Amino acid sequence: MPSRVGDDPSGDANSLIDDFGLHIGRAMGWPPMAGRAAGVLMLSENPLTMAQLQSALNASKGSMSEMTRLLVLSGTVRRFKQPGSRQFVYEWRDDAWIGCLQHQLEGTTDLLALAESAQARGTDLPDRQRARLREMHEFYTFMVERFETLLGEYKGSRQAD
Amino acid sequence: MPSRVGDDPSGDANSLIDDFGLHIGRAMGWPPMAGRAAGVLMLSENPLTMAQLQSALNASKGSMSEMTRLLVLSGTVRRFKQPGSRQFVYEWRDDAWIGCLQHQLEGTTDLLALAESAQARGTDLPDRQRARLREMHEFYTFMVERFETLLGEYKGSRQAD
DNA sequence: AGTGAAGTTCAGTCAAGAGTGAACTTTCAT
DNA sequence: ATGAAAGTTCACTCTTGACTGAACTTCACT
Numbered sequence A, B: 001m002p003s004r005v006g007d008d009p010s011g012d013a014n015s016l017i018d019d020f021g022l023h024i025g026r027a028m029g030w031p032p033m034a035g036r037a038a039g040v041l042m043l044s045e046n047p048l049t050m051a052q053l054q055s056a057l058n059a060s061k062g063s064m065s066e067m068t069r070l071l072v073l074s075g076t077v078r079r080f081k082q083p084g085s086r087q088f089v090y091e092w093r094d095d096a097w098i099g100c101l102q103h104q105l106e107g108t109t110d111l112l113a114l115a116e117s118a119q120a121r122g123t124d125l126p127d128r129q130r131a132r133l134r135e136m137h138e139f140y141t142f143m144v145e146r147f148e149t150l151l152g153e154y155k156g157s158r159q160a161d
Numbered sequence C: 001a002g003t004g005a006a007g008t009t010c011a012g013t014c015a016a017g018a019g020t021g022a023a024c025t026t027t028c029a030t
Numbered sequence D: 001a002t003g004a005a006a007g008t009t010c011a012c013t014c015t016t017g018a019c020t021g022a023a024c025t026t027c028a029c030t
Helices: A011-028 A032-042 A050-057 A061-074 A096-121 A127-159 B011-028 B032-042 B050-057 B061-074 B096-121 B127-159
Strands: A077-081 A088-092 B077-081 B088-092
Touching: A011 A032, A011 A096, A011 B096, A032 A050, A032 A061, A032 A088, A032 B127, A050 A061, A050 A088, A061 A077, A061 A088, A061 A096, A096 A127, A096 B011, A096 B127, A127 B032, A127 B096, A127 B127, B011 B032, B011 B096, B032 B050, B032 B061, B032 B088, B050 B061, B050 B088, B061 B077, B061 B088, B061 B096, B096 B127
Parallel strands: none
Antiparallel strands: A077 A088, B077 B088
């Protein structure tokens, strides 16, 4: 079972891949496999076909289909066809981290929505509880606003390169 | 099975509790039960004993022990004894959201550590891959720094009240 | 239109993790 | 010191969700 990474099939590179799987996967709310796929693509010189990804990760075709779907959806990976080829290849995007930041913003926005709904459903509660729901709402309002700023700022800092 | 929330045992309040369980629990990397417990405490007029939490959530003693441990550790809930009582009570903290923000900061710091380790392990890779690892490192450096600012700012905005 | 390769879907299997409850330890009032 | 109540631990069960693989669909070239 060859599992090449870049051109270095060492155990080191593989443990790095697995670390990505565990940590980035968890951070993004992905299954471990998606994080590992992200790691492989990040460390690959060239775009990879699904078959290459599959053998690098020692995984099934079905799983690869799902993972590439997730990665493309998240904005971290680009999917395209090389001219004259009938199969897709996948490549880590230069602006991948913008996608991750956007993803965090979306998650926070969902929690803001929950806070709003909670506040709306709790109008007839005693003062203290209403105050708590208000604090929650204020917190997530603050967070969403700041995340938006952060996203703009990060995009800007990259264009300045 | 009485599951009172505040003084309103309606289905509405319970579905709100379950929403907390699903969304906040997920956001904090907790099991659903911890998020539900957080919800009950947030919506309770008075501090609750473990027995009260248990009956509100219709859960086991062992589970309550673990959940209160998580919540106290996260900094969202305070555990103390009322004078003359032999049992602990649990109360949602005024500064609970600071704990959540700190938690996010810690998660991001872990990813920064991963990025550093990845960069260190990838010094002999070709340019393109090294550049990707550098971008990852820069991204998480940026995020940790900004989260720290955010935390300070949020703390400040609360003191101004 | 026909053919084979590429990609997707989905029912089933397997593993990870949440929750339980009984046994155990700690704590405190007497 | 003793005993009852409070709290913790842990082996087990049950649920959830990740991954597989075979059947199916889509696509591009002839």
